[in-house]
Amino acid sequence: MRTSALFFASVALAARPFDNEPDTGIEAVLGGFAANKTLPPLRSIQGLPDFDWAARQYLPASNYTYYRNGAAGEWSYRNNLEVFQRFRLRPRVLVDITGVESTFSTTLLGYNFSAPFFISPCARGGNAHPDAEWNLVKGAGQGNILYMPSLYSSKPWQSIYPQRNSTGQVLFQQVYLDDPSINATRTLFQNIEAAGAKAIVLTVDSPGDGVRHRAARYGAGSANTGLSYFTWEYYQELQALTKLPLIPKGIQTVEDARLAVENGAKAIFLSNHGGRQLDTSPSSLEVALEIYQEAPEIFKQTEVYADGGVRYGIDVLKLLSLGVRAVGVGRPFMYANAYGVDGVKKVIDILKYELLNDAANLGVGDLKKVGPEFVNWKQTNQWFP
Numbered sequence: 001m002r003t004s005a006l007f008f009a010s011v012a013l014a015a016r017p018f019d020n021e022p023d024t025g026i027e028a029v030l031g032g033f034a035a036n037k038t039l040p041p042l043r044s045i046q047g048l049p050d051f052d053w054a055a056r057q058y059l060p061a062s063n064y065t066y067y068r069n070g071a072a073g074e075w076s077y078r079n080n081l082e083v084f085q086r087f088r089l090r091p092r093v094l095v096d097i098t099g100v101e102s103t104f105s106t107t108l109l110g111y112n113f114s115a116p117f118f119i120s121p122c123a124r125g126g127n128a129h130p131d132a133e134w135n136l137v138k139g140a141g142q143g144n145i146l147y148m149p150s151l152y153s154s155k156p157w158q159s160i161y162p163q164r165n166s167t168g169q170v171l172f173q174q175v176y177l178d179d180p181s182i183n184a185t186r187t188l189f190q191n192i193e194a195a196g197a198k199a200i201v202l203t204v205d206s207p208g209d210g211v212r213h214r215a216a217r218y219g220a221g222s223a224n225t226g227l228s229y230f231t232w233e234y235y236q237e238l239q240a241l242t243k244l245p246l247i248p249k250g251i252q253t254v255e256d257a258r259l260a261v262e263n264g265a266k267a268i269f270l271s272n273h274g275g276r277q278l279d280t281s282p283s284s285l286e287v288a289l290e291i292y293q294e295a296p297e298i299f300k301q302t303e304v305y306a307d308g309g310v311r312y313g314i315d316v317l318k319l320l321s322l323g324v325r326a327v328g329v330g331r332p333f334m335y336a337n338a339y340g341v342d343g344v345k346k347v348i349d350i351l352k353y354e355l356l357n358d359a360a361n362l363g364v365g366d367l368k369k370v371g372p373e374f375v376n377w378k379q380t381n382q383w384f385p
């Protein structure tokens with residue numbers, strides 16, 4: 001009996017269709033724009049998944065595919081999106097939630113922002129709009145959130161900084177080390193400091209190239225290739241090159257979170273690169289849960305950021321509830337950039353609106369106080385009996 005139940009479960013799983021955007025009527029209402037390959041008006045966009053749909057209809061297939069692709073069978077890509085709905089909430093009622101919006105603002109490494117979410121570093125902003133990353137930095141400035149430009153931007157990365165709304169707008173610069181020598185890296189870090197970045201985000205989840213079947217099919221391969229040999233010892237040498245905090249991005253286990261703390265990281269970034277590097281790597285929600293269960297002190301010892309598959313306000317709340325300090329969003333901003341700055345700003349506005357109402361309905365009056373008791377973490381994964 002046991003075997004046959006498992007057998008039928010696995011058959012059901014294999015047959016289960018994956019909805020890149022859950023069916024909330026996008027196709028039914030906006031299908032006409034797909035037929036003529038135009039962008040629906042921005043006011044008809046209701047949620048972050050709508051931007052994915054709109055970009056897929058509108059952009060050239062290879063442009064869209066570079067953003068959309070994940071590694072290999074895209075199991076991590078899909079898991080990043082689906083993992084959030086496997087955990088049910090434990091909403092509390094008759095809680096005074098007036099003023100919850102005044103608790104949105106937060107500090108990241110001491111800098112003030114209007115909300116605990118930010119734009120994750122994504123290469124090739126020019127795939128959706130000729131102004132590329134300039135729209136992202138302007139939208140982030142208007143919404144007063146953090147933006148982390150990618151080193152592999154379509155516009156030269158240095159040109160993003162003068163597009164800030166003031167020198168007070170804070171950016172954290174993501175890097176890959178194309179030339180990993182200390183001398184070349186020293187020069188790069190000096191240039192990043194001179195440009196005005198307030199932290200350096202070192203991507204550590206990509207020592208190999210991403211195996212990307214979908215992208216290869218469309219000739220839209222990855223922006224970073226080649227093997228790297230970085231170690232924690234090298235991290236120390238790199239940190240000694242700059243006064244800016246060096247944030248390791250791509251932490252995927254509690255062991256590495258501990259090592260990052262031991263190596264003095266002022267912030268760490270849980271990520272599986274949007275499921276683009278190592279297929280079946282865990283979502284950052286699962287990593288945050290592992291840290292919460294095995295070494296919850298880490299959330300106090302360093303600032304913990306996390307990204308991957310965040311599409312709704314409630315996804316942000318689930319990550320915050322475990323102790324994550326700020327949540328990154330990648331693809332939705334890239335897709336929204338097809339609309340330019342207004343699209344970027346709309347992502348921020350939608351997330352703030354959803355965060356406000358989800359917090360209210362969850363019975364959370366203060367975002368700083370949303371704790372793990374608001375989620376049923378013990379509930380087993382419904383897809384696997």
Ligand SMILES: Cc1cc2nc3c(=O)[nH]c(=O)nc-3n(C[C@H](O)[C@H](O)[C@H](O)COP(=O)(O)O)c2cc1C
Nearest residue numbers: 067120121122123150203273274308309329330331
């Ligand atoms: C098109 C694209 C390009 C990316 N480029 C980079 C990059 O240059 N450096 C990096 O550290 N991460 C990169 N990432 C990963 C993102 O920083 C982020 O971890 C991921 O997009 C989060 O998942 P989400 O897209 O589901 O929100 C990229 C992701 C995408 C979708």
Ligand SMILES: *[C@@H]1O[C@H](CO)[C@@H](O)[C@H](O)[C@H]1NC(C)=O
Nearest residue numbers: 030031032033034036037038
């Ligand atoms: C494309 O289709 C939409 C929805 O049917 C319509 O409103 C719009 O005017 C059309 N645009 C063009 C250029 O045909």
Ligand SMILES: *[C@@H]1O[C@H](CO)[C@@H](O)[C@H](O)[C@H]1NC(C)=O
Nearest residue numbers: 105106107110111112113168
């Ligand atoms: C951040 O905001 C607080 C409270 O509004 C203020 O006291 C502080 O000076 C601000 N810090 C920066 C770096 O702007």
Ligand SMILES: *[C@@H]1O[C@H](CO)[C@@H](O)[C@H](O)[C@H]1NC(C)=O
Nearest residue numbers: 059060063126127128129130
């Ligand atoms: C598609 O991507 C290329 C390369 O980034 C860019 O030159 C082109 O403008 C993009 N197309 C659209 C419609 O944004």
Ligand SMILES: *[C@@H]1O[C@H](CO)[C@@H](O)[C@H](O)[C@H]1NC(C)=O
Nearest residue numbers: 180181182183184185186187
């Ligand atoms: C690195 O820079 C130092 C100091 O500027 C110099 O002495 C050394 O020769 C450089 N090494 C290489 C391999 O370029």
